[in-house]
Amino acid sequence: MLLKRIPVLLLCLWSLSLSAQDWNKKKCAVVLTYDDALHVHLNNVVPALDSLKLKGTFFLTAAAPAFAKRLPEWKKVAAKHELANHTLFHPCEGNRPGREFVTEDYNLATYSVRRIMDEIKMTNTALEALDGKKERTFAYPCGDTKAGGVSYLEGLQNDFVAARGVQTEMVSLQTPTNLHLIGCYGVNGQTGDELIALVKQAMETNRMIVFLFHGVGGEHGLNVSLEAHRQLLQYLKQHEKDIWNPTFLEAAQYVKAKGTAKK
Structure with a gap:
């Protein structure tokens, strides 16, 4: 009787093994996103990513000085990383x-x-002028999805493959995901060990984690130290056989292809 059950057990184990390697044949996905077009992104983050051949997604505010005054540098960034839309002026609900x-x-x-859609579309035009790409992703400034009390979330769906919110969550391929409101983990003052612990959690649960960074080594009230950021990147590189590091766009396209995006 036991011999008859062995093939079934082996099939179950094989199936579990596949599901545990479901993120582009890796145990999990880790997406690194950086908001607001800061000087430290060009000065600190891009060199750190490039040194380890890791990918980042930069949600750019087109009116930010570090974007408007450093366009040739962002054009170079686009060759290895994703330039994404974070509006023209970064408006947030002030009340x-x-x-x-x-x-x-x-x-x-x-x-x-x-008004918000016009500003978003103008930012898409600016980004396309740099990287020549049509497919784009978006991040809601401050996580706010309403303009004048009216949701503009649905209006984005024809212009973007996906959008990132600010709610804390990891993405599973076993449950439907709203591609236009993907959650993340905001980074502000965590140590390298704390950031790595979140990656380990994603590996153990076979999920995708999206990190949301602002300042990296300064320039923003929401900040992480250079050392903590460096430790996270080194961990990702050291465990690249188990960790997939796509851009936000690549990750969203993968979730969509897997058929687990909400209709």
Whole structure:
């Protein structure tokens, strides 16, 4: 009787093995995203990624000085990494707690959907002028998905393959994923060990984790030290046989191809 069950057991083990290697034949996916077009991204992050041949996605605010004044450098970045859309002026809802930094001119609560979509489309044009690409991804500034109290999430779906929110979550291929509101883990002050622990959790549960960075070695109130960032990147490189490191666009396309994107 036991001999008859062995083929079934082997099939189950084989199936489990496949599911555990389901992220492009790796145990998990780790997506590195960097918001707001900061000088430290060009000065610190890109050299660190390139030294280890890792990929990053840069959600760029087109009016940011580090974007507008350093266009030739961003064009070079596009050869190895993803240039993604983070709006023209980074408007956020200014009537929420802790939003004192939001100016009256760029208060998303007073925007129309038409205005935010026009600014987003203009940013797509600027990015295409640099990298020549049509397919693009988006990140909601401050995670806000409404303009003047009206959701603009659906309006994005014809212009973007996927969009990143700010809700804390990892992505599983076993459950449906809303490609236009993918969650992430925001980084602010964590140690290298704490960041690596999250990657280990993604490996153990066969999920995708998207990291959201702002400052890396300074320049932003939400910041991670250069050492912590370096330790994370080194861990990803050392375990590349188990960890897939796609851009946000590549990861979203993979989830869509797997058929687990919400319709």
